[in-house]
Amino acid sequence: QTVVTQEPSFSVSPGGTVTLTCGLSSGSVSTNYYPSWYQQTPGQAPRTLIYSTNTRSSGVPDRFSGSILGNKAALTITGAQADDESDYYCVLYMGSGIWVFGGGTKLTVL
């Protein structure tokens, strides 16, 4: 059973930079997994931030960026703002029409 790993929580200061990661319990994440990232605030549906590793969804500020760092996918927020305080989920496409979500990272901005 493939497990997609994310940091359970992270904290960043306003104006700071934070990098959240998305890994695999076994193996390395590459662009072939088409990593995507979603932002979710309490009571709301997820919002698409990044897809296909590093493509920002329409309307997403450019302070959000995606990449592959080492053996993981990464979401970097540069110049964090108070309203970036949310849960962030990555999802990997495992092939054969199967997707697996990570456990999510709760980001605190303080």
Place this chain on the structure above:
Amino acid sequence: QITLKESGPTLVKPTQTLTLTCTFSGFSLSTSGVAVGWIRQPPGKALEWLALIYWDDDKRYSPSLKSRLTITKDTSKNQVVLTMTNMDPVDTATYYCAHRQSVPGTAHFQHWGQGTLVTVSS
């Protein structure tokens, strides 16, 4: 503008079958490459991908839930239906449907419904 909306019961009893409907607009599920998926989220927990149906009626399921899930589409009604058998309290969750667009080189869920909370309790 693409929209999706989930509908179905808010409360089901253990062992019952859950039937959820996703009604969408702004795209056609007969367009090559397009798909609609279901994702759920138990209260306070992470998102979990459940199932997906492609424009050509190809269907994919989460391996851990495959035996309990069925996904179908009605292209004329712009609807996708998910059934889940043998419901258990651990299946209590908000259930979302989401649109996978037909852009080559992508494999993500671009548009999401608002979700519908399903509680499993006797």
